[in-house]
Amino acid sequence: MNLSAIIDKALSLVFPPHCLFCGDIADNRYICKKCESLYKKIAFPVCSVCGFGKDECHCIKDMLFARVVAPFYYEGRARDDILKFKYYGKHSYGEYFAHCISKLVKAQYVGINFDAVTSVPAFYNNDDNFFDHAMYLGKAVADNIGLSFDASLLEKTAQRVKQHSLDFEQRFKNVNGLYKCSGNSQNYKTILLIDDISTTGATFMECARVLKKFGVKNTYCAAVALTPKRILQ
Numbered sequence: 001m002n003l004s005a006i007i008d009k010a011l012s013l014v015f016p017p018h019c020l021f022c023g024d025i026a027d028n029r030y031i032c033k034k035c036e037s038l039y040k041k042i043a044f045p046v047c048s049v050c051g052f053g054k055d056e057c058h059c060i061k062d063m064l065f066a067r068v069v070a071p072f073y074y075e076g077r078a079r080d081d082i083l084k085f086k087y088y089g090k091h092s093y094g095e096y097f098a099h100c101i102s103k104l105v106k107a108q109y110v111g112i113n114f115d116a117v118t119s120v121p122a123f124y125n126n127d128d129n130f131f132d133h134a135m136y137l138g139k140a141v142a143d144n145i146g147l148s149f150d151a152s153l154l155e156k157t158a159q160r161v162k163q164h165s166l167d168f169e170q171r172f173k174n175v176n177g178l179y180k181c182s183g184n185s186q187n188y189k190t191i192l193l194i195d196d197i198s199t200t201g202a203t204f205m206e207c208a209r210v211l212k213k214f215g216v217k218n219t220y221c222a223a224v225a226l227t228p229k230r231i232l233q
Contacts, residue, residue: 020092021081030096038077042070042226050201051221056228058201065193065201065208065219069108071100074197074225082196082224086133094133097196097224098140105145105192105222112220115188116150117142120195120203121179123159137224138194147192153183154207163203171199175206185214192220199227 016025019032026032042053050058051068072078085093119138124130135151142149157180163171193207198221208219 020096030099040073040076042073052226064205065221068198068204068221069104070223070226071104072225074227078225094136094140098137098144101222102141102144109220114147114190114192117147117192118150118153120207121154121156123156134195141194150183153185155180155182171202175202179207179210181210181214185211185216188216190218191216195223197225197227198223
């Protein structure tokens with residue numbers, strides 16, 4: 001153990017980290033065991049493309065992206081905390097979410113040489129309270145795994161009906177033509193694309209389609225959570 005690790009260990013004993021969610025002493029830098037147990041994790045075995053558990057597989061023909069990974073299902077405590085992160089100012093929750101994504105990327109995307117990390121883009125407006133949650137996660141994940149983050153690669157061209165209000169087929173139609181490649185994608189062959197939630201994979205697929213058109217051969221995706229079929233029905 002080097003000197004820096006010894007100092008960090010000593011400081012954690014004197015000033016133990018506190019859970020970002022409840023404030024109790026945490027078992028790691030982010031969360032206590034009680035809060036962590038309330039998240040429904042996606043258990044292996046999982047589909048090697050859509051990332052869902054085998055009984056929840058969402059795959060359709062020609063998924064366009066290489067694969068999706070996510071640590072949690074979008075329900076219960078995970079859903080509540082993601083909504084707080086996105087809409088109610090709990091930006092620090094993103095530290096834990098990015099940590100979980102990063103661990104999964106390192107474990108499941110072994111041997112893949114990413115050229116850069118980017119995020120599903122938001123449609124910018126003049127709201128002073130605007131928060132690009134996907135970019136926040138993307139930057140944190142890029143930092144965690146030692147890659148550069150390219151915020152200029154994709155652009156959302158309009159604001160349409162929210163995906164969560166649509167059925168399975170409508171979600172694919174709603175994102176068709178919604179994104180464009182605004183950066184220098186010709187320099188990239190393999191991209192890690194980050195978002196908060198994936199339900200049908202429609203958004204990831206549309207972004208991957210645009211990136212492929214401009215030279216990106218492989219788009220690997222990662223999200224905080226995946227929405228199970230039983231919630232869609």
